[in-house]
Amino acid sequence: MRDKRGPHVMNHTSPIERILRGAALTIVVLFFMFPIFWILLMSVQTNETILRSPPSMVFTPTLQNYQALITGRLETQAGSLDIEFMQNLWNSVILSVGSVALALVLGVPAAYAFARHKFRGSEDIAFTLLSFRFAPPLLVLLPLTMYFQELGLADTYVGLIWVYQLICLPLILWIVRGYFEDISPDVEHAYRIAGHSWLSTFRKIALPLAGPGIAAAGLLAFIFAWNNFIFALVLASADKQPVTVGALNFITASGIQYGQIAAAVIMSIAPTLALALYAQRYLVEGLSLGAVKG
Amino acid sequence: MTETALKIDGLTKRYKADTVLDTVSFDVAKGETLVLFGPSGAGKTVLLRCIAGAVDPEEGSIExxxxxxxxxxxxxxxxxMAFQxxxxxxxxxxxDNIASPLTARRSTKDAVREGVESVARLLKIDHVLGHQPRALSNGQKQRTALARALAASPELLLLDDPLRNVDAKLRFEMRLELPRLLAEQGATVIYVTQDYKEAMALGDRIAVLDGGTIRQIGTPEQIYRSPATTDIARLFGDPAINLLDVEPEQDSAGIFAQLSDTRVPLDSMLVGAVGKPCTLGIRPEALHFADTGIPVTIEAKTPLNEKTVTLAVTKRGREILISRPAGRPAPSSGAAHIAVDASDAILFDRGTGALIAATETNAEVAA
Incomplete structure (x- = not known):
């Protein structure tokens, strides 16, 4: 399951096959990369050059979109506009990091319990946690909005991080549980028989061996949390909104600020992209470790 | 009376409807090596895990x-404990693997290092201590696992088929080396194996476990000479024991069985067996070629290094294996006669497969 390598097909292929394969790969890459490329181009153009018809690749690049986002002031013909993009970005960081951290603290021990101790109803509880992901978010949101207002949790970081557990916790629980189940129970028994308590066995054996899985689950949860839109849209006001919701502010009465939207998108995917690239080699290492163990 | 190191009483373990261990009871004396022997699925590993505390039994006690x-x-x-x-x-x-039982006992850093190095030297792995397990050969892994079990000089040592996953050469070496090693430790040992040679070589006593119950417990000699059932008789010995259907008779000369119209005298104390359908067990090495005796036809002869195994067929078509030390004369083909010592024949009840004991003989020994 963890072996992502396909069969080795490169050895005995004819030149035509290789060219066709290359062409197909190029098309796929273009298809998926083009929007990102286009957004990148848009982010260094003014609204005027973006909207001219027919579109052209020839323009003078400008950093005014980024500048506007970072300084928080946008000058348009209709006047100046305050934007809170940096606050949105900061909110995204707080919400994503906070909710992933909380989900790890809660989810990893829970995953271990589900993997190692088959108690009555353990499967049901684990499945119930997963089932939060089946329901449309609005189903959860409507009652939650009322509760949160009652409890004073609406429009707070704590409240949002709590709600984000609906995204992060099941993900971490189910992925990490699989990694714990892959560890031979004998390895843990051996450590306990050697004279260590269950807690130190969990810390010194189970956690390090499931480390790559925990990292992968954490990364995925972070991306899902970062890209979440609907929870924050309903439950947060302007000063707590993450970038996903904040991008809506660029749809103004005087028109849609495409340049700023593009720059905002680039800036908001940068952290997750950097994180994924950084974690990639560790993830691959971890995944292949799992494959060798057998 | 020696001190009891381990006492198992009425131990029962079930997995759902499956009874894996069924009221298992036995004692192990201090310093004794008890071999748990049995086919796979007999419950040996589960029993060991119960003793180690990795598995909780439903009933019974462990002291x-x-x-x-x-x-x-x-x-x-x-x-x-060393795992399979x-x-x-x-x-x-x-x-760090070998050090784990020492660090758990909060020894000083120097004491840990000294402990690890001395046990590593003993097992000849002191040159690979810096390696991770994946960089070790199977033999080195096995020695590391053994070293880890020995490191803290435990009073009770559980070895779960430690030679199972190593190659034949290493297994042979370790079979010679282990008894000395275990004796040096002075620990009480429970050793699980599926290999009867290992069981005979290492055990002060052997407990035969099958289907979750102890079928027989005794010294290797007792198990080999007086197996409690035909099943146990078949498990010990290579080539396997000859099992022949007989009906013992008695006349003025004593008790005997007829094999191919030839009289095979039996122990005179086996009176209980007279006239009953029985199974006669004769070890292949208890048979020898003679001028007179049971007439057979030689079918095949397999010279092994240290012995020669001959397959012969009796007049009634029953196959018999004869094992003779290499160098002794053994016919390769044609007709021959084989003879058997009365003291080497083992008699079982054909219906239950249970050993028919010469009870009076035992009484004499006791008296």
Missing amino acids: IDGRDMLDVPPEQRGIG NFALFPHMTAF
Whole structure:
């Protein structure tokens, strides 16, 4: 399951096959990369050059979109506009990091319990946690909005991080549980028989061996949390909104600020992209470790 | 009376409807090596895990040094254990693996190092202590696992088929080396194996476990000479024991069985067997070629290095294996006669497969 390598097909292929394969790969890459490329181009153009018809690749690049986002002031013909993009970005960081951290603290021990101790109803509880992901978010949101207002949790970081557990916790629980189940129970028994308590066995054996899985689950949860839109849209006001919701502010009465939207998108995917690239080699290492163990 | 190191009483373990261990009871004396022998699925490993505390039994008690262990967590039972699959910690070096029982006892750094190095020297792995388990050969892994079990000099040592996953050469070496090693430790040992040679070589006593119950427990000699059932008789010995259907008779000369119209005298104390359908067990090495005796036809002869195994067929078409030390004359083909010593024949009840004991003989020994 963890072996992502396909069969080795490169050895005995004819030149035509290789060219066709290359062409197909190029098309796929273009298809998926083009929007990102286009957004990148848009982010260094003014609204005027973006909207001219027919579109052209020839323009003078400008950093005014980024500048506007970072300084928080946008000058348009209709006047100046305050934007809170940096606050949105900061909110995204707080919400994503906070909710992933909380989900790890809660989810990893829970995953271990589900993997190692088959108690009555353990499967049901684990499945119930997963089932939060089946329901449309609005189903959860409507009652939650009322509760949160009652409890004073609406429009707070704590409240949002709590709600984000609906995204992060099941993900971490189910992925990490699989990694714990892959560890031979004998390895843990051996450590306990050697004279260590269950807690130190969990810390010194189970956690390090499931480390790559925990990292992968954490990364995925972070991306899902970062890209979440609907929870924050309903439950947060302007000063707590993450970038996903904040991008809506660029749809103004005087028109849609495409340049700023593009720059905002680039800036908001940068952290997750950097994180994924950084974690990639560790993830691959971890995944292949799992494959060798057998 | 020697001190009892381990006392198992009425131990029962079930997995759902499956009874894996069924009221198992036995004692192990201090310093004794008890071999748990049985086919796979007999419950040997589960029994070992119950003793180690990795598995909780449903019923029964486990006492180590007179102390009830059922509510004692594994880390406080003072046990050393080597697993069949080694169960090394894959993210730690061989040194840290072996050191784990020592660090748990909060020894000083120097004491840990000294402890690890001395046991590593004993097992000849001191040159690979810095390696991770995946960089070790199977033999080195096995020695590391053994070293880890021995490191803290536990009073009770549980070895779960430690030679199962190593190659034949290493297994042979370790079979010679282990008894000395275990004797040096002075520990009480429970050794699980499926290999009867290992069981005979290492055990002070052997407990034969099958279907979750102890079928027989005794010295290797007792198990080999007086197996409790035909099943146990078949498990010990290579080539396997000859089992022949007979009906013992008695006349003025004593008790005997007819094999191919030839009289095979039996122990005169086996009176209980007269006239009953029985199974006669004769070890292949208890048979020898003679001028007179049971007439047979030689079918095949297999010279092994240290012995020659001959397959012969009796007049009634029953196959018999004869094992003779290499160098002794053994016919290769044609007709021959074989003879058997009365004292080497073992008699079983054909219906139940149980040993028919010469009870009077035992009484004499006791008296």
